[in-house]
Amino acid sequence: MRIDLHCHSTASDGTDTPAELVRNAAAAGLDVVALTDHDTTRGHGEAVAALPEGLTLVTGAELSCRIDGISMHLLAYLFDPQEPALLAERELVRDDRVPRAKGMIAKLNTLGVPITWEQVERIAAGGSVGRPHIASALVELGVVPTVSDAFTEEWLADGGRAFVEKHETDPFEAIRLVKAAGGVCVFAHPAAAKRGRTVPDSRIAQLAEAGLDGIEVDHMDHDLDARARLRGLAKELGLLVTGSSDYHGSRKTVALGAYTTDPEVYGEITRRATGAFPVPGTGGA
Known part of the structure; x- marks a missing residue:
């Protein structure tokens, strides 16, 4: 089995x-x-x-x-x-995921990454939005080669430059x-x-x-x-x-x-x- x-x-x-x-x-x-x-x-x-x-x-x-x-x-x-x-x-x-994602997008924008909420929302396709959707957007933009590469201190890992806490x-x-x-x-x-x-x-x-x-x-x-x-x-x-x-x-x-x-x-x-x-x-x- x-x-x-x-x-x-x-x-x-x-x-x-x-x-x-x-x-x-x-x-x-x-x-x-x-x-x-x-x-x-x-x-x-x-x-x-x-x-x-x-x-x-x-x-x-x-x-x-x-x-x-x-x-x-x-x-x-x-x-x-x-x-x-x-x-x-x-x-x-779950409801705290949207403001958190928007906060991470804002941080990424200040780092020079042209990511948008609309892009992340499209990738999430109605699912509970999370860091993997933002990571996928970074892959689309050519910022990182893979989703896993987005989960570093440089980007989305806990305490990273674009990290935002959630409930x-x-x-x-x-x-x-x-x-x-x-x-x-x-x-x-x-x-x-x-x-x-x-x-x-x-x-x-x-x-x-x-x-x-x-x-x-x-x-x-x-x-x-x-x-x-x-x-x-x-x-x-x-x-x-x-x-x-x-x-x-x-x-x-x-x-x-x-x-x-x-x-x-x-x-x-x-x-x-x-x-x-x-x-x-x-x-x-």
């Missing part, structure tokens, strides 16, 4: 529509795929409607959090998307909200140092005590040493270990199913969840 628990669509900053994502997941030989767009569940309905037979969809979202000034992402799985408190927090984070949820509060909505929480790419400062192990231990279920270990931004360290930490703290592609379509080079989750871990995630259930495909639209 091949299970990929971290994927994005055009509902946030991926390039596949939700329908394309599930079809491509089936074509890639996946048995289970999770749709985890940033701070939104807007793509779930389209994904369910197009779900091919033989593929199971795990509904979720990647929540934007911040602890001790460090940005971190929390993968929330199988929660009730209509639970009022979690819904309100997701909307607050992000305290992860302890995020865990509380997800749990209250019947969901399961996994810390996404916790050792992705090239994205900026990482959360220390002591804080991860505190998050585990607060109800964190797992950490994403097998990920394109983790080298072998980081994966070994994180596996040891997960064992010490009693956390589940997941692996995922963090697929964004053509915006990243990683392929669907490049990293996967053990079926036993997936089974434990589904056992712990009470807010929603995996959706088996019946042929799609």
Whole structure:
């Protein structure tokens, strides 16, 4: 069984529509795929409607959090998307994305980059706007060769010349909200140092005590040493270990199913969840 628990669509900053994502997941030989767009569940309905037979969809979202000034992402799985408190927090984070993006555009303009809001809005195509859309605009303008090259201190990385902070949820509060909505929480790419400062192990231990279920270990931004360290930490703290592609379509080079989750871990995630259930495909639209 091949299970990929971290994927994005055009509902946030991926390039596949939700329908394309599930079809491509089936074509890639996946048995289970999770749709985890940033701070939104807007793509779930389209994904369910197009779900091919033989593929199971795990509904979720990647929540934007911040602890001790460090940005971190929390993968929330199988929660009730209509639970009022979690819904309100997701909307607050999502709504802050537009003024934040406009602030980064203004900074880039002062640096001599002729980027416009209209260009970024076109690239986002109705999805929750984020730094990857601005990075794509920088690629279009020839400022950087790839999206990844935009995430440096020179441009969009945390603390970079064009960086602007946005509203992000305290992860302890995020865990509380997800749990209250019947969901399961996994810390996404916790050792992705090239994205900026990482959360220390002591804080991860505190998050585990607060109800964190797992950490994403097998990920394109983790080298072998980081994966070994994180596996040891997960064992010490009693956390589940997941692996995922963090697929964004053509915006990243990683392929669907490049990293996967053990079926036993997936089974434990589904056992712990009470807010929603995996959706088996019946042929799609």
